[in-house]
Amino acid sequence: MGYLKQIDVENFKSWRGKQVIGPFMRFNCIIGSNGSGKSNVMDAMSFAMGERVASLRVRRTTDLIHGAHIGQPVSHTASVAMRYCQDDGEETVFCRSISGDSSEYRVNAIHVTLAKYLEELEKIGIITKARNCLVFQGAVESIAMKDPKERTKMFERISQSLDYADDYEKRRGA
Numbered sequence: 001m002g003y004l005k006q007i008d009v010e011n012f013k014s015w016r017g018k019q020v021i022g023p024f025m026r027f028n029c030i031i032g033s034n035g036s037g038k039s040n041v042m043d044a045m046s047f048a049m050g051e052r053v054a055s056l057r058v059r060r061t062t063d064l065i066h067g068a069h070i071g072q073p074v075s076h077t078a079s080v081a082m083r084y085c086q087d088d089g090e091e092t093v094f095c096r097s098i099s100g101d102s103s104e105y106r107v108n109a110i111h112v113t114l115a116k117y118l119e120e121l122e123k124i125g126i127i128t129k130a131r132n133c134l135v136f137q138g139a140v141e142s143i144a145m146k147d148p149k150e151r152t153k154m155f156e157r158i159s160q161s162l163d164y165a166d167d168y169e170k171r172r173g174a
Protein backbone atom coordinates (compact mmCIF):
# COMPACT_ATOMS: atom_id res chain seq x y z
CA MET A 1 0.00 0.00 0.00
CA GLY A 2 1.40 3.38 -0.97
CA TYR A 3 0.91 6.71 0.74
CA LEU A 4 0.16 10.35 0.09
CA LYS A 5 3.54 12.03 -0.23
CA GLN A 6 2.73 15.67 -0.85
CA ILE A 7 0.00 18.09 -1.83
CA ASP A 8 0.71 20.98 -4.20
CA VAL A 9 -1.82 23.76 -3.85
CA GLU A 10 -2.27 26.88 -5.91
CA ASN A 11 -4.56 29.69 -4.74
CA PHE A 12 -6.71 27.20 -2.88
CA LYS A 13 -8.43 28.58 0.23
CA SER A 14 -5.79 29.93 2.64
CA TRP A 15 -2.80 29.24 0.33
CA ARG A 16 -1.77 32.12 -1.91
CA GLY A 17 0.12 31.23 -5.08
CA LYS A 18 1.85 27.88 -5.42
CA GLN A 19 2.59 26.15 -2.13
CA VAL A 20 3.55 22.70 -0.98
CA ILE A 21 1.93 20.84 1.92
CA GLY A 22 4.14 18.03 3.15
CA PRO A 23 6.08 15.89 2.67
CA PHE A 24 3.88 13.49 4.58
CA MET A 25 4.71 10.24 6.30
CA ARG A 26 2.44 7.18 6.34
CA PHE A 27 0.80 8.50 9.50
CA ASN A 28 0.39 12.22 10.04
CA CYS A 29 -0.98 14.59 12.61
CA ILE A 30 -1.84 18.20 11.86
CA ILE A 31 -1.77 20.63 14.75
CA GLY A 32 -2.28 24.37 14.92
CA SER A 33 -4.29 27.10 16.57
CA ASN A 34 -7.91 27.83 15.71
CA GLY A 35 -8.27 29.26 12.24
CA SER A 36 -4.73 28.33 11.21
CA GLY A 37 -5.91 26.14 8.34
CA LYS A 38 -6.00 22.54 9.62
CA SER A 39 -9.41 21.84 8.13
CA ASN A 40 -8.32 23.52 4.92
CA VAL A 41 -5.78 20.70 4.53
CA MET A 42 -8.65 18.22 4.75
CA ASP A 43 -10.65 20.36 2.33
CA ALA A 44 -7.71 20.37 -0.11
CA MET A 45 -7.44 16.57 0.08
CA SER A 46 -11.19 16.14 -0.28
CA PHE A 47 -11.24 18.50 -3.26
CA ALA A 48 -8.49 16.52 -4.98
CA MET A 49 -10.41 13.33 -4.23
CA GLY A 50 -13.37 14.62 -6.23
CA GLU A 51 -15.54 15.49 -3.24
CA ARG A 52 -18.57 17.64 -3.99
CA VAL A 53 -17.98 21.29 -3.19
CA ALA A 54 -20.86 21.49 -0.68
CA SER A 55 -18.80 19.33 1.70
CA LEU A 56 -15.93 21.80 1.64
CA ARG A 57 -17.58 24.50 3.73
CA VAL A 58 -18.32 26.80 0.80
CA ARG A 59 -21.39 27.52 -1.32
CA ARG A 60 -19.86 27.71 -4.77
CA THR A 61 -16.77 26.27 -6.40
CA THR A 62 -15.27 29.73 -6.92
CA ASP A 63 -15.47 30.41 -3.16
CA LEU A 64 -12.51 28.01 -2.87
CA ILE A 65 -10.19 30.47 -4.61
CA HIS A 66 -7.83 32.34 -2.30
CA GLY A 67 -9.37 35.63 -1.24
CA ALA A 68 -12.87 34.74 -2.40
CA HIS A 69 -14.07 34.53 1.21
CA ILE A 70 -13.65 38.33 1.44
CA GLY A 71 -14.91 38.91 -2.09
CA GLN A 72 -11.39 39.39 -3.53
CA PRO A 73 -10.36 36.24 -5.37
CA VAL A 74 -6.71 36.50 -6.44
CA SER A 75 -7.29 34.44 -9.59
CA HIS A 76 -9.95 32.80 -11.78
CA THR A 77 -8.64 29.41 -10.89
CA ALA A 78 -7.19 27.31 -8.10
CA SER A 79 -5.87 23.79 -7.97
CA VAL A 80 -4.87 20.96 -5.69
CA ALA A 81 -2.55 18.15 -6.78
CA MET A 82 -2.06 15.07 -4.61
CA ARG A 83 1.20 13.20 -5.14
CA TYR A 84 0.62 9.60 -4.30
CA CYS A 85 3.66 7.36 -3.94
CA GLN A 86 3.33 3.64 -4.60
CA ASP A 87 5.41 1.00 -2.85
CA ASP A 88 7.59 0.60 -5.93
CA GLY A 89 8.38 4.33 -5.76
CA GLU A 90 6.21 5.20 -8.74
CA GLU A 91 4.27 8.41 -8.29
CA THR A 92 0.75 9.24 -9.48
CA VAL A 93 -0.43 12.84 -9.45
CA PHE A 94 -4.16 13.51 -9.06
CA CYS A 95 -4.95 17.12 -9.84
CA ARG A 96 -8.26 18.92 -9.71
CA SER A 97 -8.55 22.53 -10.76
CA ILE A 98 -11.32 25.07 -10.86
CA SER A 99 -12.59 26.16 -14.22
CA GLY A 100 -15.43 28.64 -13.98
CA ASP A 101 -18.10 27.05 -11.82
CA SER A 102 -16.93 23.53 -12.53
CA SER A 103 -13.78 21.45 -12.21
CA GLU A 104 -11.14 19.87 -14.41
CA TYR A 105 -9.43 16.62 -13.54
CA ARG A 106 -5.97 15.37 -14.46
CA VAL A 107 -4.09 12.19 -13.72
CA ASN A 108 -0.34 12.59 -14.28
CA ALA A 109 -1.09 15.80 -16.18
CA ILE A 110 -3.48 14.04 -18.58
CA HIS A 111 -6.93 15.56 -18.79
CA VAL A 112 -9.62 12.99 -17.83
CA THR A 113 -13.34 12.88 -17.08
CA LEU A 114 -14.51 12.80 -13.47
CA ALA A 115 -15.58 9.16 -13.92
CA LYS A 116 -12.12 8.19 -15.16
CA TYR A 117 -10.48 10.22 -12.38
CA LEU A 118 -12.50 8.40 -9.70
CA GLU A 119 -11.68 5.10 -11.40
CA GLU A 120 -7.95 5.90 -11.15
CA LEU A 121 -8.37 6.84 -7.48
CA GLU A 122 -10.07 3.49 -6.88
CA LYS A 123 -6.98 1.75 -8.25
CA ILE A 124 -5.00 3.10 -5.30
CA GLY A 125 -7.76 2.21 -2.84
CA ILE A 126 -9.50 5.56 -2.57
CA ILE A 127 -13.18 4.87 -3.05
CA THR A 128 -14.81 8.25 -2.68
CA LYS A 129 -18.36 7.02 -3.17
CA ALA A 130 -17.94 4.76 -0.13
CA ARG A 131 -17.50 8.00 1.84
CA ASN A 132 -15.15 6.27 4.22
CA CYS A 133 -11.92 8.14 3.56
CA LEU A 134 -12.46 11.37 5.35
CA VAL A 135 -14.12 12.43 8.55
CA PHE A 136 -15.22 16.02 8.36
CA GLN A 137 -15.33 18.42 11.27
CA GLY A 138 -18.65 17.81 13.07
CA ALA A 139 -18.73 14.18 11.95
CA VAL A 140 -16.26 13.47 14.76
CA GLU A 141 -18.98 14.22 17.27
CA SER A 142 -21.54 11.99 15.57
CA ILE A 143 -19.01 9.14 15.50
CA ALA A 144 -18.24 9.66 19.18
CA MET A 145 -21.99 9.45 19.94
CA LYS A 146 -22.42 6.07 18.25
CA ASP A 147 -22.88 3.13 20.56
CA PRO A 148 -19.72 1.01 20.87
CA LYS A 149 -21.07 -1.81 18.67
CA GLU A 150 -22.00 0.58 15.88
CA ARG A 151 -18.60 2.27 16.14
CA THR A 152 -16.79 -1.07 16.01
CA LYS A 153 -18.80 -1.99 12.89
CA MET A 154 -17.81 1.29 11.30
CA PHE A 155 -14.09 0.72 11.89
CA GLU A 156 -14.41 -2.88 10.69
CA ARG A 157 -16.01 -1.63 7.50
CA ILE A 158 -13.40 1.11 6.92
CA SER A 159 -10.45 -1.20 7.63
CA GLN A 160 -12.10 -3.88 5.44
CA SER A 161 -11.64 -6.43 8.23
CA LEU A 162 -15.37 -7.22 7.79
CA ASP A 163 -14.39 -8.96 4.54
CA TYR A 164 -12.42 -11.47 6.60
CA ALA A 165 -14.91 -11.83 9.48
CA ASP A 166 -16.61 -15.02 8.21
CA ASP A 167 -13.30 -16.67 7.47
CA TYR A 168 -11.99 -15.66 10.88
CA GLU A 169 -15.02 -17.09 12.68
CA LYS A 170 -14.75 -20.34 10.68
CA ARG A 171 -11.07 -20.79 11.53
CA ARG A 172 -11.65 -19.84 15.15
CA GLY A 173 -14.29 -22.54 15.44
CA ALA A 174 -12.18 -25.12 13.60
Ligand code: ATP
Nearest residue numbers: 013014034035036037038039040065066067068069
Ligand atom coordinates in the same frame (compact mmCIF):
# COMPACT_ATOMS: atom_id res chain seq x y z
P1 ATP B 1 -10.32 25.27 13.92
O1 ATP B 1 -9.27 24.84 14.90
O2 ATP B 1 -11.15 26.38 14.44
O3 ATP B 1 -11.13 24.12 13.37
P2 ATP B 1 -8.72 25.34 11.49
O4 ATP B 1 -7.26 25.26 11.80
O5 ATP B 1 -9.38 24.08 11.04
O6 ATP B 1 -9.51 25.98 12.71
P3 ATP B 1 -9.56 26.36 8.94
O7 ATP B 1 -11.04 26.35 9.06
O8 ATP B 1 -8.91 25.29 8.15
O9 ATP B 1 -8.89 26.47 10.39
O10 ATP B 1 -9.06 27.72 8.30
C1 ATP B 1 -9.73 28.92 8.48
C2 ATP B 1 -8.92 30.01 7.78
O11 ATP B 1 -8.97 29.80 6.38
C3 ATP B 1 -9.50 31.35 8.09
O12 ATP B 1 -8.44 32.18 8.53
C4 ATP B 1 -10.04 31.82 6.77
O13 ATP B 1 -9.87 33.19 6.61
C5 ATP B 1 -9.16 31.07 5.78
N1 ATP B 1 -9.85 30.89 4.50
C6 ATP B 1 -10.95 30.15 4.22
N2 ATP B 1 -11.31 30.30 2.93
C7 ATP B 1 -10.38 31.12 2.38
C8 ATP B 1 -10.21 31.70 1.09
N3 ATP B 1 -11.05 31.41 0.07
N4 ATP B 1 -9.16 32.52 0.92
C9 ATP B 1 -8.30 32.81 1.92
N5 ATP B 1 -8.42 32.34 3.15
C10 ATP B 1 -9.45 31.53 3.39
Ligand code: MG
Nearest residue numbers: 038039040137
Ligand atom coordinates in the same frame (compact mmCIF):
# COMPACT_ATOMS: atom_id res chain seq x y z
MG1 MG C 1 -11.01 22.99 11.74
